[in-house]
Amino acid sequence: MISIKHLFGHVDSLPPEEVKAFMAGHEAGTYTFLDVRQPGEYEKGHIPGARLIPLPELEGRTGELRRDQPLFVY
Amino acid sequence: MLKGKGFEQVYDMKGGIRAWKGAKAWGPVELNMDMISGEESAAGMIGIAYGMEEGLARFYGRAVERTRDPEAAGLLKRLAAFEEKHKQALVELYDEILPENGGEEGLRANADYHRVEGGFHLDDFLKENERAFASPGECLQLAMMVEAQALDLYLRFTDKVTDEKAQKVLFKTAEEEKGHLAALGELLERIVGG
Numbered sequence: 001m002i003s004i005k006h007l008f009g010h011v012d013s014l015p016p017e018e019v020k021a022f023m024a025g026h027e028a029g030t031y032t033f034l035d036v037r038q039p040g041e042y043e044k045g046h047i048p049g050a051r052l053i054p055l056p057e058l059e060g061r062t063g064e065l066r067r068d069q070p071l072f073v074y
Numbered sequence: 075m076l077k078g079k080g081f082e083q084v085y086d087m088k089g090g091i092r093a094w095k096g097a098k099a100w101g102p103v104e105l106n107m108d109m110i111s112g113e114e115s116a117a118g119m120i121g122i123a124y125g126m127e128e129g130l131a132r133f134y135g136r137a138v139e140r141t142r143d144p145e146a147a148g149l150l151k152r153l154a155a156f157e158e159k160h161k162q163a164l165v166e167l168y169d170e171i172l173p174e175n176g177g178e179e180g181l182r183a184n185a186d187y188h189r190v191e192g193g194f195h196l197d198d199f200l201k202e203n204e205r206a207f208a209s210p211g212e213c214l215q216l217a218m219m220v221e222a223q224a225l226d227l228y229l230r231f232t233d234k235v236t237d238e239k240a241q242k243v244l245f246k247t248a249e250e251e252k253g254h255l256a257a258l259g260e261l262l263e264r265i266v267g268g
Contacts, residue, residue: 008084029245045098049229067080074087
């Protein structure tokens with residue numbers, strides 16, 4: 001299975017506390033949360049507004065993502 | 075590699091959703107998306123949001139009649155008052171966009187009050203959550219769940235709505251919901267934590 005790092009190249013890891021702080025300090029619409037799990041997992045609980053693209057589909061669906069803003073993947 | 079194709083800021087959140095201690099929403103991607111066609115104008119989106127705020131205020135008002143706990147009743151009244159403030163913020167936004175349309179009267183005339191924030195049908199939502207009125211802490215947890223669902227719904231709406239101004243309204247409204255969640259979190263900490 002293709003990994004996130006394989007798709008995106010260099011990927012920095014951030015603890016959730018820093019991600020949450022970023023979210024609090026930046027307006028909605030200026031960053032994207034990407035949920036790469038399966039739909040059933042997404043349904044049970046996801047970060048509000050997260051875009052669901054399961055990992056196996058990600059390479060073919062990157063066109064759905066904005067390139068000009070931070071992307072937080074989980 | 076996609077980084078060379080424009081993805082310059084990609085971050086992997088350590089621990090994934092299990093480690094996330096912020097708000098969470100539930101449900102499929104399509105949940106309550108039937109509320110919009112995707113062709114809504116900015117004013118139309120404000121109207122939809124206003125209707126849901128009014129629906130939630132009514133939900134809290136009806137919940138007051140169902141709880142046996144006086145402190146919970148007091149809190150529910152307070153939550154209903156919050157929704158009045160939220161509605162006023164939407165009225166102000168509406169006036170910015172359509173100053174000739176009569177503000178709150180214009181919004182009230184077209185609003186649908188049968189859904190609460192997050193898009194849930196008022197009557198169903200009331201039945202499904204009657205047990206949540208037993209204590210102030212439970213009321214607040216329910217309120218936070220609603221705000222998380224509202225935030226989630228507004229952001230999912232942005233994927234469907236085509237009008238740029240309507241999208242800006244949705245992002246602005248979503249930002250308001252983030253603030254509501256933060257305020258409720260602080261209130262929960264004071265009531266339950268203290």
